Amino acid sequence: MTTGHDGEFPIPVRTDTYGCVESQPWDATPLQPVPGVDDIVLVASGKGGVGKSTVTVNLACALAAQGLRIGVLDADLYGPSIARMLGTGEGLEHDQEGRTIPSYAHGVHSVSVANLMPPEAALVWKGPLVAQALLQMFREVAWPSLDVLLVDLPPGTGDVQLTILEQIPVTGAVIVSTPQRLALLDAERGIAMFHGLDIPVFGLIENMRGYCCPCCGEEQPLFPKQGLEALCKRRHVPYLAGIPLDPAAQQLADQGTPLVRALPEAKTSQIFNHLATQVNQAVDLERRAQLMRSQQQTQTGHEQFWEDLLDS
Amino acid sequence: MSVNAVVDPNMLLEARVLKCLQRITTEPGGADVVSTEQVFTVVATSGVVRVFLDPQYIPMDAMEELAATMTPLVKSIPGVDRVIVKPRPQSVQLQNKLPGITHVVAIHSGKGGVGKSTVAVNLAVALAQQGLRTGLLDADIYGPSCPTMLGIQGRVESTADGRQIRPQQHHGVKIMSLGLLLPPGEALVWRGSLVEQGLSQLFADVDWGELDMLLVDLPPGTSDVHLAVARHAPLDGVLVVTAPGQVAVDDVRRGLEMYADIKVPCLGLIENMAGFRCRQCGAVGHVFGNNGGQDLAQEIGISLLARMPFDPVIAAQSDAGVPLLIGNPQSSSAAQFVQLAQHLNAHFKTVQTGAFVQ
Numbered sequence: 330m331t332t333g334h335d336g337e338f339p340i341p342v343r344t345d346t347y348g349c350v351e352s353q354p355w356d357a358t359p360l361q362p363v364p365g366v367d368d369i370v371l372v373a374s375g376k377g378g379v380g381k382s383t384v385t386v387n388l389a390c391a392l393a394a395q396g397l398r399i400g401v402l403d404a405d406l407y408g409p410s411i412a413r414m415l416g417t418g419e420g421l422e423h424d425q426e427g428r429t430i431p432s433y434a435h436g437v438h439s440v441s442v443a444n445l446m447p448p449e450a451a452l453v454w455k456g457p458l459v460a461q462a463l464l465q466m467f468r469e470v471a472w473p474s475l476d477v478l479l480v481d482l483p484p485g486t487g488d489v490q491l492t493i494l495e496q497i498p499v500t501g502a503v504i505v506s507t508p509q510r511l512a513l514l515d516a517e518r519g520i521a522m523f524h525g526l527d528i529p530v531f532g533l534i535e536n537m538r539g540y541c542c543p544c545c546g547e548e549q550p551l552f553p554k555q556g557l558e559a560l561c562k563r564r565h566v567p568y569l570a571g572i573p574l575d576p577a578a579q580q581l582a583d584q585g586t587p588l589v590r591a592l593p594e595a596k597t598s599q600i601f602n603h604l605a606t607q608v609n610q611a612v613d614l615e616r617r618a619q620l621m622r623s624q625q626q627t628q629t630g631h632e633q634f635w636e637d638l639l640d641s
Numbered sequence: 642m643s644v645n646a647v648v649d650p651n652m653l654l655e656a657r658v659l660k661c662l663q664r665i666t667t668e669p670g671g672a673d674v675v676s677t678e679q680v681f682t683v684v685a686t687s688g689v690v691r692v693f694l695d696p697q698y699i700p701m702d703a704m705e706e707l708a709a710t711m712t713p714l715v716k717s718i719p720g721v722d723r724v725i726v727k728p729r730p731q732s733v734q735l736q737n738k739l740p741g742i743t744h745v746v747a748i749h750s751g752k753g754g755v756g757k758s759t760v761a762v763n764l765a766v767a768l769a770q771q772g773l774r775t776g777l778l779d780a781d782i783y784g785p786s787c788p789t790m791l792g793i794q795g796r797v798e799s800t801a802d803g804r805q806i807r808p809q810q811h812h813g814v815k816i817m818s819l820g821l822l823l824p825p826g827e828a829l830v831w832r833g834s835l836v837e838q839g840l841s842q843l844f845a846d847v848d849w850g851e852l853d854m855l856l857v858d859l860p861p862g863t864s865d866v867h868l869a870v871a872r873h874a875p876l877d878g879v880l881v882v883t884a885p886g887q888v889a890v891d892d893v894r895r896g897l898e899m900y901a902d903i904k905v906p907c908l909g910l911i912e913n914m915a916g917f918r919c920r921q922c923g924a925v926g927h928v929f930g931n932n933g934g935q936d937l938a939q940e941i942g943i944s945l946l947a948r949m950p951f952d953p954v955i956a957a958q959s960d961a962g963v964p965l966l967i968g969n970p971q972s973s974s975a976a977q978f979v980q981l982a983q984h985l986n987a988h989f990k991t992v993q994t995g996a997f998v999q
Contacts, residue, residue: 375784377754377860377861378752378753378754378889379753406862407751407861407895408752408861408862408891408892408895410752413888413891454864455864484784484860484861487783509956510960511790511959511960514786515784515786542919542922543926544926545919547919547922549919549920551928551951551953551956552957552960553953553956553957555960576917576927576928579886579929582886582888583886
């Protein structure tokens with residue numbers, strides 16, 4: 330599909346994902362799973378700087394605190410921030426087979442491009458290189474046994490997203506947005522992309538909902554409210570959590586300690602814990618649904634159902 | 642500089658590195674890499690040493706080996722924390738001039754959501770208000786926000802002869818964005834290969850007319866898009882926007898390094914979201930970190946052009962589709978944009994007359 334303009338238009342614009350990413354039919358052979366990883370959950374946003382990485386890191390720590398084995402893959406090759414936020418240094422170790430071992434901090438295993446290069450090293454990632462590097466991070470890293478691997482995506486709908494959706498079996502996605510209209514528009518684009526590819530969206534997380542003054546505790550809006558809940562209803566996506574902006578969290582992130590670990594009693598940490606429970610449940614539900622679908626019994630049951638229906 | 646002035650420690654280090662590199666030769670018994678000009682130059686900035694090799698004198702396949710030899714040697718010099726060996730900066734730009742456009746300035750940030758588009762839109766309006774013929778190209782192909790900020794709806798149209806696209810004009814600014822080609826709520830899926838072609842068209846196939854200044858609002862990161870812009874437009878420089886947090890500053894450094902490699906000068910740094918004033922008690926909270934931009938500017942020697950606090954008024958104006966300079970021209974943030982525009986304007990005037998040689 331090109332634009333809906335009549336006649337010739339000088340710049341061709343594609344908006345559909347179909348044809349760019351193959352949408353899999355329901356009975357297609359599933360994509361090859363990532364060794365050792367049970368479920369892969371994407372943390373996405375349309376707009377940049379809405380707090381994807383902050384949410385990823387804190388969600389990971391909160392999930393880990395609930396007893397799950399958690400990994401984080403920093404797929405934001407252009408602006409890797411996970412290493413800084415988890416306080417993992419440069420350099421990763423290798424096992425006997427020469428595979429990279431993820432770094433381990435705050436109960437979370439993680440791999441980020443920033444572990445491999447200093448901040449001054451500019452790496453211009455061209456399309457094909459992006460795909461290659463990403464798949465290596467998934468398949469050629471010695472991930473330990475993990476219940477959930479969180480993937481911190483870059484903003485937008487570019488090569489990184491397309492590669493992952495094409496090549497990696499994804500359980501679901503959560504979308505982070507700020508309350509402003511600008512971010513909402515982009516978030517909606519993101520939801521459209523996932524729904525177009527039949528990937529469940531576990532829900533929307535509203536970040537920077539307000540500013541929590543460290544001095545007097547007054548919570549005040551940073552961005553005008555533009556109906557995030559309405560977007561959730563419109564697109565049939567659950568509203569998972571509203572997270573205020575906490576200056577303490579920012580400082581801690583710069584120092585490499587996630588808020589959930591440093592101040593587990595803080596109000597914001599409690600919100601993350603609640604969020605973790607919800608994500609855990611959603612993953613569980615999706616896992617069971619997939620299991621049902623893949624079972625022989627269910628499949629014959631379906632066939633029986635259709636036969637009965639057609640016969641009657 | 643007087644004779645007694647303190648000698649720059651970086652210069653001393655550079656000299657030491659050069660001396661050390663004179664011990665390397667590429668052919669047995671041949672001249673060393675410094676006197677054969679295989680080493681183009683050495684630049685030291687607070688412990689980080691960059692050795693630039695000249696590809697003109699080194700075969701492409703020998704580059705890596707030479708770098709591997711140099712790195713440990715340079716690293717062993719006291720005072721060197723990190724070594725980067727790479728080819729010397731080379732411009733990737735394909736054409737010297739875009740017809741009718743005098744200056745092209747890109748707005749860049751490594752990290753997303755630090756306010757690139759806000760800066761781009763308001764700077765463009767400020768420049769237009771100062772009498773410059775200004776254009777704004779929203780090259781953020783995956784999250785175009787300029788149309789929302791300017792309150793533009795609908796799509797652009799092609800010119801009468803159907804061969805070019807007529808940019809929209811708002812508040813004296815000619816604007817073109819991919820958002821104006823897309824239906825709302827739909828995602829643009831441009832793979833790397835399409836980016837190159839699509840972007841060249843945004844410069845060539847848009848009827849910009851005569852412009853004094855074309856601002857290009859880039860997407861975050863260091864990707865195909867950035868290279869494509871540098872290839873298809875003769876960039877006079879980049880303005881870099883950052884949030885004060887370390888996470889954002891890390892990304893900015895990556896971006897600056899990339900632009901240094903392709904010989905695009907950095908015109909200055911803008912620290913955005915520097916604190917938030919509580920409406921209740923007036924205490925300033927450092928919502929997105931503190932002083933990161935200022936420290937970076939000092940460390941790598943570029944000028945910090947502006948520090949802007951987080952202003953909910955700007956966010957509200959952006960969502961409403963009215964640029965701050967139109968909707969709230971009396972605010973202090975608006976004044977900062979006016980100053981920034983004056984600075985940019987003056988910068989190019991001095992560059993043009995040659996009165997200012999850097």
